[in-house]
Amino acid sequence: MNKELDVVVTQVKESVWPVTAYPRQDGDMAVGGIGLAKLAERFGTPLHVMDEEDVRRRCRAFTRAFPEADVAYAGKAFLCRVMAGWIASEGLSLDVCSAGELAVARTAGFPARKVLMHGNAKTPDDLRAALSYGVGRIVVDSFSEITRLAAMAAGGTTPRPRLMVRVTPGVDGHTHEAISTGTDDQKFGFSLASGAAAEAIQRVIAQRRLELVGLHCHIGSQITDLDAFDLSARRMIGLLAAVRDAHGITLPQLDLGGGFGVPYREGDPELDPQALADRLHRVLREACDENRLPVPKITIEPGRAIAARAGVTVYRVVSVKHAASGGLLVAVNGGMSDNPRPGLYGARYSVRLIGRKSLGGDRTATVVGRHCEAGDVLVKDAQFPADIRPGDLLAIPCTGAYHHSMASNYNLVPRPPVLAVREGRARLMIRRETEEDLLRRDAG
Ligand SMILES: Cc1ncc(COP(=O)(O)O)c(C=O)c1O
Numbered sequence: 001m002n003k004e005l006d007v008v009v010t011q012v013k014e015s016v017w018p019v020t021a022y023p024r025q026d027g028d029m030a031v032g033g034i035g036l037a038k039l040a041e042r043f044g045t046p047l048h049v050m051d052e053e054d055v056r057r058r059c060r061a062f063t064r065a066f067p068e069a070d071v072a073y074a075g076k077a078f079l080c081r082v083m084a085g086w087i088a089s090e091g092l093s094l095d096v097c098s099a100g101e102l103a104v105a106r107t108a109g110f111p112a113r114k115v116l117m118h119g120n121a122k123t124p125d126d127l128r129a130a131l132s133y134g135v136g137r138i139v140v141d142s143f144s145e146i147t148r149l150a151a152m153a154a155g156g157t158t159p160r161p162r163l164m165v166r167v168t169p170g171v172d173g174h175t176h177e178a179i180s181t182g183t184d185d186q187k188f189g190f191s192l193a194s195g196a197a198a199e200a201i202q203r204v205i206a207q208r209r210l211e212l213v214g215l216h217c218h219i220g221s222q223i224t225d226l227d228a229f230d231l232s233a234r235r236m237i238g239l240l241a242a243v244r245d246a247h248g249i250t251l252p253q254l255d256l257g258g259g260f261g262v263p264y265r266e267g268d269p270e271l272d273p274q275a276l277a278d279r280l281h282r283v284l285r286e287a288c289d290e291n292r293l294p295v296p297k298i299t300i301e302p303g304r305a306i307a308a309r310a311g312v313t314v315y316r317v318v319s320v321k322h323a324a325s326g327g328l329l330v331a332v333n334g335g336m337s338d339n340p341r342p343g344l345y346g347a348r349y350s351v352r353l354i355g356r357k358s359l360g361g362d363r364t365a366t367v368v369g370r371h372c373e374a375g376d377v378l379v380k381d382a383q384f385p386a387d388i389r390p391g392d393l394l395a396i397p398c399t400g401a402y403h404h405s406m407a408s409n410y411n412l413v414p415r416p417p418v419l420a421v422r423e424g425r426a427r428l429m430i431r432r433e434t435e436e437d438l439l440r441r442d443a444g
């Protein structure tokens, strides 16, 4: 490797770009051994690019840190058949939360026993799909779901469903309110504090056609506070001990959910899988000793921590405007339809000009989307060369999780494709939607 390249490679040891990313001397950024500008020419923009190596390394970081646990990728972050194949080949389980996600898993040949189904309002169709595929676990989230599942299992030819009860442990993960799920008084789970969790456990145990294998909690997403995971683990072990005392049953499994935070911009905090594992192992051992319980089989469910940093989105600049106050507005050919996160959670990103060398002279600008809302802002206070102009390509890193999976057709804009890159080769994971796709579903 020549010296100059060595220097630039060091620069992209930034944690927000995929592991294989490096800036090229022509101003482009390569991911998976291919220049993003080249991909944009070939596949059009906006374009989501996923670095396979990055996904695989993140999977391995978790399986290495948690060798005795079941690591289940949370498919809501990003799922398609190619992704399911990577996840299966890395030995992970898969968490799905709808019949649609399950259909992807099923048609990708994901082993049924390694699938868990979640959802606070699973429909009868979701449950039927889960039972007929024979998923390994269903995480129940309401009293009516317990009754419904018992009725379905009573008439069925399927094996006895294996259930976990989702518990709300009353723990604040200190994340955005919209993605905080561990505190009481929100829609997920059965409250530990109110006694609803104990009641749900009792009802599942009372149903002979249902098998209770353990308890589940998930305190929220984009969490970097280890103390929050520590507290919820302790509370869940306390509940396992209470179940033993009340029912004489030692439940073998405990699922501690996902929610492990990632940096979106340089300097953002990040949760290291090994640090998390070390802390959880210690806490679980202590809490189990105190309660005279064996350490249960642990499941964790990382979604974002596996998919986010593998993704980069490439946009083309459509217009450059000076706002009345003098600020520069750089408008691109995507926006809140492919990335609703700034609008929903105030998420902040970085952005980079790619595909040409800059003539220098940095200036601050705001990257805005193409949609009919003033709030359609992708990146605030971005640094660009002074000569930024229509036709330029911009790349936003850290878009592998909760981007394509949350994309919409607002303004009837077709959703971008997702491309997998590895060792100089690109393959389509999800094709670009077309106007024909949108018109085909219009029944008029
Ligand atoms: C039950 C459950 N498990 C796992 C996840 C994955 O979360 P994250 O992508 O933050 O790891 C979620 C989403 O927050 C979830 O609701």
Ligand SMILES: N[C@@H](CCCC[NH3+])C(=O)O
Pocket: 076, 179, 221, 222, 341, 345, 401, 402, 406
């Ligand atoms: N959609 C959220 C995460 C929610 C996690 C799902 N329970 C985000 O983009 O940050």
